[in-house]
Amino acid sequence: MEARGIIHSQNITLLAVIVLSIMIALMVTTPDFLSKKRDSEVIYTNIGNRWHKIDLGAFSIETPSEFKYIKEQGIDSYVGLITNKIDTFYFDYGWYSNELDEQGFIRSYDTINGVPAITVFSKTGGAGVHIPKANEDNKLTVFSSTLHKELAFDIFSTLKISGRNGRTTKPLGEKFIQGFSKGKQLFNTNCNVCHALDIKLVGPHLRNIVQRTNREWFVGWIQNPTQLIKTNEKAAKLFYEYSEMKHPVYQYSKEEIEDLIIFTEALEK
Ligand code: HEC
Structure with missing residues (x-):
């Protein structure tokens, strides 16, 4: 009886070690281990005939309907491109998102749907938004070097930190x-x-x-x-x-x- 009990618990330990090793191996070798799951969660909802809302889980954004989300690989953060094949903007949601403080950017302090944000544009092209506290730990940056400034800000002004799947820990009061x-x-x-x-x-x-x-x-x-x-x-x-x-x-x-x-x-x- 004694001996069998020991073998049994050894087996369980061994199994746990194997499962854990496989999980770690997966995470190390596939940086998009997590984003793959996120990928399937993107939801498009039409707004009128020509625009749609792209819900990316942690946040949503509204764009002309031709724009689609393309996955990028981000290890510590959630990164992607949204493009209509002519114009593209990227987003970066995580701890270390670009703060858009390069030289030549004209910055102003604002709020977007109630959330404090820094909006930037460059006279040589380029417009973006940086939200330093998208939630407690994560920052969100969206930026396009090709989009026309007016359209860029029409799009960026629709940013909403949505917190679908509980990713937003603490919405601003x-x-x-x-x-x-x-x-x-x-x-x-x-x-x-x-x-x-x-x-x-x-x-x-x-x-x-x-x-x-x-x-x-x-x-x-x-x-x-x-x-x-x-x-x-x-x-x-x-x-x-x-x-x-x-x-x-x-x-x-x-x-x-x-x-x-x-x-x-x-x-x-
Ligand atoms: C006409 C210019 C002027 C305006 C307007 C002004 N300040 Fe000041 N402020 C100064 C100067 C100059 C100093 C440095 C101390 C001094 O010489 O009085 C200072 C110092 C300060 C300090 C101390 C800063 C530190 O580093 O410790 C604070 C706080 C401050 N101001 C707040 C404000 C706020 C808030 C307003 C608006 C409600 C304001 N000031 C409007 C000129 C101004």
Whole structure:
């Protein structure tokens, strides 16, 4: 009895090792091990006569009906081409999607269907969208070097993070989306004459300013810079560094401050 029991459990262990080895071998030798499955999940739905929606599982996009999805091989991410054989755009969904920050790209901050996004185009051709937080971990980039800019943005503006098959772990909340658009508006009407998110202009860059400093610092500069400079040595230093330029004062509500913070943090790199 004893002996048989041992043989039995050895067999099970052996079987488990074999199955596991086959799975690992498959994943190592076929990079599209996963994307093959995804391939069959693409769903086309007509929208009127001339456009259709291409649902790629993690997200969907609407294009003229001639455009079809072609699989590419991506190991860490979900990569593909969508083409009508004349024009093509690619997408890349994963941890390391291209951030579209090459020189010559004209970038602007936006939202696409409520999700913070960076839109870019190049005067020499090329248009794209980068969504830094398509979900918690994954970024999404779509880009075309051939599509006419207007058509490109007509198509890209239909991007929806769909989360079919549970791939989207955490959709952005309504509060966040509203906060972002209000914050963006406040920033564009009041701050961006002097501040940009990523580069120094008249004043310092402000991306993730609260994460880099703290809330009191942020609120201090906006609501009472004179007091801040008087009581905070670092603030005085910054003030002198910027040629003693007096900071404009804003009477913002708590919500407005919150919205500005959401905006400066939403497109975290
Ligand atoms: C007229 C130009 C100007 C405008 C408009 C302006 N700022 Fe500033 N800001 C500066 C300058 C210059 C500094 C550096 C300190 C100084 O000289 O006052 C600064 C500093 C700051 C700092 C500290 C930055 C750091 O690196 O620690 C914050 C935060 C800030 N500004 C937020 C804002 C916000 C938010 C707005 C819009 C509501 C705004 N500023 C509008 C010119 C401006």
